[in-house]
Amino acid sequence: QSVLTQPPSASGTPGQRITISCSGGSSTIGSNSVNWYQQVPGTAPKLLIFSTNQRPSGVPDRVSGSKSGTSASLAISGLQSEDEADYYCAAWDDNLNTWVFGGGTKLTVL
Amino acid sequence: QVQLQESGPGLLKPSQTLSLTCAVSGGSITSANSYWTWVRQPAGKGLEWIGRIYPTGSTNYNPSLKSRVTISLDTSKNLFSLSLTSVTAADTAVYYCARDHDFYDSRGSWTGDAFDIWGPGTMVSVSS
Numbered sequence: 001q002s003v004l005t006q007p008p009s010a011s012g013t014p015g016q017r018i019t020i021s022c023s024g025g026s027s028t029i030g031s032n033s034v035n036w037y038q039q040v041p042g043t044a045p046k047l048l049i050f051s052t053n054q055r056p057s058g059v060p061d062r063v064s065g066s067k068s069g070t071s072a073s074l075a076i077s078g079l080q081s082e083d084e085a086d087y088y089c090a091a092w093d094d095n096l097n098t099w100v101f102g103g104g105t106k107l108t109v110l
Numbered sequence: 111q112v113q114l115q116e117s118g119p120g121l122l123k124p125s126q127t128l129s130l131t132c133a134v135s136g137g138s139i140t141s142a143n144s145y146w147t148w149v150r151q152p153a154g155k156g157l158e159w160i161g162r163i164y165p166t167g168s169t170n171y172n173p174s175l176k177s178r179v180t181i182s183l184d185t186s187k188n189l190f191s192l193s194l195t196s197v198t199a200a201d202t203a204v205y206y207c208a209r210d211h212d213f214y215d216s217r218g219s220w221t222g223d224a225f226d227i228w229g230p231g232t233m234v235s236v237s238s
Contacts, residue, residue: 002156033222037157044206044231045149045157050224051213088157090224098172099147099159 022089114229132207
């Protein structure tokens with residue numbers, strides 16, 4: 001069981017906006033920034049959002065991140081078929097002194 | 111552009127020691143604001159952080175693996191290594207090395223760190 005909780009699946013149609021939630025606690029999301037990773041099956045994860053709401057160079061602005069209290073969200077607007085992948089949230093855990101990940105959300109573009 | 115490449119044996123027997131290396135190219139392993147990390151992923155499952163090493167040589171390990179893990183640095187070869195002792199079938203996974211990089215805002219304040227560069231991963235199977 002992951003320290004951070006994500007829904008196992010999400011879906012949307014092309015052009016739609018979807019959000020993926022990530023729930024933690026006071027020692028994780030409540031006190032640290034959140035990162036999001038995108039993983040196409042069979043490939044290495046790719047950094048999608050860092051420091052809760054910052055995009056690395058090359059990530060389109062239709063991808064955004066936010067957090068409130070002990071929960072964080074990833075939003076993707078203008079959904080495209082290339083967005084179909086697994087998405088993982090991550091945060092540092094001040095109690096465990098370790099990075100923790102969510103269990104991952106599989107995004108399907110219908 | 112910094113690139114990472116894992117290497118090591120793909121098949122181990124239970125109780126053996128897993129040894130992997132991660133070669134860093136396009137940049138120095140002693141760069142400021144960068145730490146070097148190992149993450150693993152069992153087939154069909156999520157990501158698990160194993161640990162990291164700072165350019166100074168100090169380390170952080172996942173408490174669940176701490177008694178079996180050692181991460182080390184070889185600055186002369188620009189690589190870092192993972193050693194995991196007494197492996198079992200539960201250690202079967204794809205192992206990734208990654209750069210854990212500090213990020214700052216426009217005022218120079220630290221905003222967090224993240225795994226911004228990953229190796230392609232290497233599959234390690236443990237079976238008798």
